Amino acid sequence: MARSAVPLYVAVFAALIVLTGVTVAVSYVDLGPASVVVALAIACVKAFLVLLFFMHLRESPGLTWVVALGGFFWLGILIALTMSDVLTRGWLPVGGP
């Protein structure tokens, strides 16, 4: 009982190390625009592993999930609204001053 969680932590650690190796190795391969998607997808998987197992979100009450995911949700709003400006600036031929 007392040591039952240790192999799990070590397995998560091993998965994180493997994913780090993969993301560094993949960065030397030319995937074109997909390289950004692959790199960020691997980072998201790693972050989720840390959240679930190292930060014990897996065994936390629902309220903790709301706060944890809420932080990332608001970050999504921040990035989405900012980029909705930056991405669309060239769409209409509006003359500047």
Add this chain to the structure above:
Amino acid sequence: MAEHAAAVAHQFDDAEQQRGAAELGMWIFLATEVMFFGGMFTAFTAYRWLYPEAFTHASRHLDALLGGINTVVLIGSSLTMVLAVHGARHGHRRMLLVCLALTMLLGSVFLGVKAIEWSSKWEHGLVPGLHFTLTGADAGRQELFFFLYFAMTGVHALHLVIGICVVGVIFALAWRGHYSPEYHNPVEVSGLYWHFIDIVWIFLLPMLYLIGRHGA
């Protein structure tokens, strides 16, 4: 039973409620930290979109190998931190102390590698404002990349310094036997903070070091 009562502050019904309150408080703080780093992540996203070539060129000045090694070091420190929490939960004093010490050690190794990287940036004239010697059409835009690089890695390193100090205090208190399986909230909560620093770095590695390896 008296031991339990001694560890519970008077505003809480029981130890479980106290533990839940401490952890939720830290999670709320970490949500504000997500927004704190989020401003810089958003700025990076916007400028990388606007100046993709300059950011690609600038990113190639970074050492992906050192970045990768530092990632392994920091993930290792997260493992030792979670093992320290495990030791506290189950009353393994030696495991708690050894793992806290290893966490501080690995955090310091990370800062040491970071210092090597920063000093090499200075030698190559890549420090915006103070010592920036790149020339060419997109030098100004590359300077913007390095401004964001130093801001993000600098604030991250500051968090790590604070984290090492916090773990140091926890170590001292654990040494004096303040923690038990019934009461070890400070260990749990500083663990959450430490892992958050790890998560920030997990995103900084691809954004700063890796995404610029290829492409236009």
